Amino acid sequence: MAVNPMSMAPMAVTPPERVPRLRWRPTRQADLPECMPLVPPWLGLSSAERAALPALWAQIVNAPAIYSMVIEDLGLAPGQRVQAWGVAMALAPEWVARWSLDHRPEPLIVARVYRALLAGETLMDETSFGRVNACGELSMLCLHYGMHYADIEHPYVQALIAAGNESMRFGMSGHQLSALYYENAAESDGWMRAAGFLQRSMPEAAPLHYWGMSRAEAMRTIPGSTARQLFESHPPRFRLSVSQRRLLWRALFDEDDARLAQDLGVSAHGLKKLWRGIYERVSDVVPDFFGDAGGEDDGKRGPEKRRQVLAYVRQRPEELRPWVGAAA
Amino acid sequence: MSFSPDRPDFASRLRHRPMRRSDVAECMGLLPPWLELDAEQRSLLPALWERLVYEPGVVTGVSEETALPPGQRLQGWGTTLVMPAQWLHEVALACTAQPELGTVATRAVYQALLDGRLQVPSEREIAQANAGDGVVFLALHYYQLRVDLSSPYALRLLSMANEAYRMHHAGYRVRAVFQQASQADEPWLNGAGFRRRHAALPGPAAMQPVLYGVTREEAAAMLPGITARHVFEHQVPRFRLTSTQRRLLWLALFDESDAHLMPLLEVSVHGLKKLWRGIYERIEDVEPAFFGDAAASEDEGKRGPEKRRQVLAYVRQRPEELRPWP
Numbered sequence: 001m002a003v004n005p006m007s008m009a010p011m012a013v014t015p016p017e018r019v020p021r022l023r024w025r026p027t028r029q030a031d032l033p034e035c036m037p038l039v040p041p042w043l044g045l046s047s048a049e050r051a052a053l054p055a056l057w058a059q060i061v062n063a064p065a066i067y068s069m070v071i072e073d074l075g076l077a078p079g080q081r082v083q084a085w086g087v088a089m090a091l092a093p094e095w096v097a098r099w100s101l102d103h104r105p106e107p108l109i110v111a112r113v114y115r116a117l118l119a120g121e122t123l124m125d126e127t128s129f130g131r132v133n134a135c136g137e138l139s140m141l142c143l144h145y146g147m148h149y150a151d152i153e154h155p156y157v158q159a160l161i162a163a164g165n166e167s168m169r170f171g172m173s174g175h176q177l178s179a180l181y182y183e184n185a186a187e188s189d190g191w192m193r194a195a196g197f198l199q200r201s202m203p204e205a206a207p208l209h210y211w212g213m214s215r216a217e218a219m220r221t222i223p224g225s226t227a228r229q230l231f232e233s234h235p236p237r238f239r240l241s242v243s244q245r246r247l248l249w250r251a252l253f254d255e256d257d258a259r260l261a262q263d264l265g266v267s268a269h270g271l272k273k274l275w276r277g278i279y280e281r282v283s284d285v286v287p288d289f290f291g292d293a294g295g296e297d298d299g300k301r302g303p304e305k306r307r308q309v310l311a312y313v314r315q316r317p318e319e320l321r322p323w324v325g326a327a328a
Numbered sequence: 329m330s331f332s333p334d335r336p337d338f339a340s341r342l343r344h345r346p347m348r349r350s351d352v353a354e355c356m357g358l359l360p361p362w363l364e365l366d367a368e369q370r371s372l373l374p375a376l377w378e379r380l381v382y383e384p385g386v387v388t389g390v391s392e393e394t395a396l397p398p399g400q401r402l403q404g405w406g407t408t409l410v411m412p413a414q415w416l417h418e419v420a421l422a423c424t425a426q427p428e429l430g431t432v433a434t435r436a437v438y439q440a441l442l443d444g445r446l447q448v449p450s451e452r453e454i455a456q457a458n459a460g461d462g463v464v465f466l467a468l469h470y471y472q473l474r475v476d477l478s479s480p481y482a483l484r485l486l487s488m489a490n491e492a493y494r495m496h497h498a499g500y501r502v503r504a505v506f507q508q509a510s511q512a513d514e515p516w517l518n519g520a521g522f523r524r525r526h527a528a529l530p531g532p533a534a535m536q537p538v539l540y541g542v543t544r545e546e547a548a549a550m551l552p553g554i555t556a557r558h559v560f561e562h563q564v565p566r567f568r569l570t571s572t573q574r575r576l577l578w579l580a581l582f583d584e585s586d587a588h589l590m591p592l593l594e595v596s597v598h599g600l601k602k603l604w605r606g607i608y609e610r611i612e613d614v615e616p617a618f619f620g621d622a623a624a625s626e627d628e629g630k631r632g633p634e635k636r637r638q639v640l641a642y643v644r645q646r647p648e649e650l651r652p653w654p
Contacts, residue, residue, distance in 0.1 A: 019563055023645040152551065162552035162561045166645075194553035222477065222519030223487035224555050232487045234340055254641030256634045303633045304585050311583030315343040315491075 015156040021075040024167035027068035034082035038146035044108035065090040065123040069167040086145035107206040134325025142182040174317025176233045182211040196225025333481035341394040344492035358405035360471040362510040385410040385448035404472035427526035430539035434508040455652035462503030497559040499647025506541035521556030565648040
C-alpha cells in the first residue's frame with residue numbers, strides 16, 4: 001500500500017471503479033473523524049501536533065473565520081463518504097504581516113498557523129472579520145485540500161478536483177478580498193495553475209510551493225478561473241445578523257429544518273423566528289422584495305419567501321458574509 | 329443607457345437565470361455587431377426566438393441587473409444550440425483548414441433555422457447523443473452591453489457569464505463545445521479556456537467572427553478549474569426523470585415561486601403538485617432511503633417542501649439528472 005503524497009491516508013494505486021455521486025457541503029462536527037486522515041503529511045507537523053488536531057478542529061470548525069468543506073461520495077456507506085476535505089482561514093492584516101505572506105515567507109506556513117492556534121491564539125471574531133471585510137483588507141489562507149487518491153489522471157480524482165473547485169468558488173465567494181494565499185505540495189502544481197493561482201517565490205529548496213493572487217492581480221485577470229472568481233464582491237444590502245446569515249448559509253445546501261435547527265442550536269420555534277426576522281429585514285430594506293408573497297401569513301407564505309431569499313443570496317453571497325461598515 | 333455602473337455608489341445586483349419568452353424583445357438588443365445579419369434576417373429573429381426559447385436543444389440564459397427597472401435589466405445574453413453530430417466534422421473541425429467555415433458558423437446556423445434546413449434536435453435525439461458519443465454545443469453568441477474590459481462592471485458581467493455558462497452546460501456528456509465570437513473577444517474566451525479553431529480573416533478585430541472551442545480530447549489534457557474544462561465533467565444519471573420533471577427541477581433550481589413555474593410549464597396548481605409527487609415517487613423507487621425521515625409521511629402538503637429541498641440539493645450538484653437520457 002502506497003501513501004498518498006497529498007494526504008496521510010493509505011491509498012490504492014487508483015480509485016475503485018465506481019460511478020461517483022459527489023457533492024460538497026460545509027463540514028460538520030460529525031465529519032471530523034473522517035476528515036483527519038485527509039490532513040496532508042507534508043504540513044511539517046510533529047506527531048504530537050498532529051495528535052492535537054482533532055480537538056483543535058472540534059473547537060474551530062464552526063468559527064466564522066474558518067471555511068471548511070467536505071466532498072462526499074453519496075454512493076458509499078455513511079462513515080466512509082468523505083473523499084476530500086478543504087479548509088481555509090480568514091486573516092487579519094496583522095497575520096499577513098507576521099508571516100510575511102506578501103513577501104517571501106518561510107516555508108511551512110500552515111504548520112506555523114496550526115502551532116499558533118494550538119498555543120491558544122484566537123481566530124478573528126465576527127466583528128473584526130466584518131470590519132476587515134468592509135474595508136477590503138481581508139485575506140484568505142488556504143490551509144490544505146486533501147483527497148484519498150493522488151492519481152490525477154484518473155477520472156474519479158479529476159471529479160474530486162472539479163468538485164473542490166466548485167466548493168471553493170461557492171464557499172469562499174462574497175468577500176472583499178485583498179489577497180489569497182496557498183502553500184501546497186509540488187505534486188499539486190498542475191491543478192493549482194489550472195485553478196488560476198499564481199506561483200510566488202519562496203526560499204530555494206523549500207519543500208512546498210507557494211501560490212496566491214492579490215486583488216490588483218485579479219482585477220487584471222479576465223474572469224474564468226476559480227481564484228479570479230473569489231475576488232468578485234459587492235457590499236451587502238441587507239446587513240443581516242450573525243444567526244440570520246448562518247441560517248441562510250446552511251439553508252443554501254437545502255438542508256431540512258430539523259438538521260438546520262440542530263446545526264444552529266435552536267428549537268423549531270427559534271428557527272421559525274429566525275426566518276421571520278430575515279423576511280422582515282429584507283422587507284424593511286426592499287419593501288416590494290416578495291411581491292405577491294408578501295402577505296403576513298408566514299405559515300402559508302414562508303416556503304415561497306424562503307425560496308425568494310435563497311435565490312437572491314445564492315447569487316449574491318456578500319449577504320452571507322460578516323460586514324461592519326457602511327451599508328450599500 | 330443612463331446608469332453609471334462603475335460609479336462607486338452604484339449598488340449592482342446582478343443575477344443570471346434561464347431566458348424566458350418575455351425576454352425576447354430585450355435580448356434583440358444584445359445581438360453582437362459582428363453577427364452582421366441582413367435586415368430581413370434580423371426582422372425574423374424575434375419570432376424565431378419565441379419559437380426556440382423553450383426547445384430542449386437550446387441552452388440560453390440572461391444576466392440581469394435587478395437594481396434597474398423591469399424592461400431595462402438585461403445586461404448580457406448567451407445562447408447555445410445542440411448541433412447535429414456531423415456539424416462537428418463538417419464545420420467545427422474542418423474550419424482549421426477552411427477558416428471561412430468557422431467565420432460564418434453562427435450566421436449559417438441562423439439562416440438554416442430560418443429557412444427550415446436545420447431543426448433543433450428533439451429530446452430523444454439529445455438523449456441519444458448524450459448517452460452515446462456526447463453532445464456537440466455551439467454557443468451562437470454571447471454579448472453584454474458593456475464590453476470594455478477596463479470597466480469593473482464589464483468584468484463583473486463576464487464573471488457572471490462564466491457562472492451562468494458553467495451551470496447551464498453542466499451535466500451533459502459533452503463531445504465538444506464551440507463558441508462563435510469576434511477576434512477582439514479572444515482575451516475573455518481564453519480566460520474561460522476556449523481556444524481559437526482557425527485563423528481570423530483580415531479586417532477590424534471587433535467585426536471578425538472566429539470560432540473558438542474545446543473538444544473532449546483537449547479537455548482531457550486540462551485539469552479542472554476553468555469554465556470550458558468544467559462542462560466536460562459528467563456522470564450517468566441515476567433517476568431517469570421524465571422530460572417535464574427535469575424541466576421543473578431545472579427551473580426550480582433558480583428558486584422560482586410556484587406561481588412563476590406554472591405558466592412556464594403550462595400546468596395548473598394541481599398539475600404542478602402532481603409533477604413534484606411524481607419526482608419524489610421516482611426517486612424513492614430508485615433509492616428508498618433518499619428522503620430519510622421526510623419519507624415517513626405521505627402528506628405532500630406538509631412534507632413536500634422538505635422533500636423538494638432535498639431533491640434540489642441533490643440535482644444542484646448532480647446536474648446529469650436534469651439532462652435528457654434514454
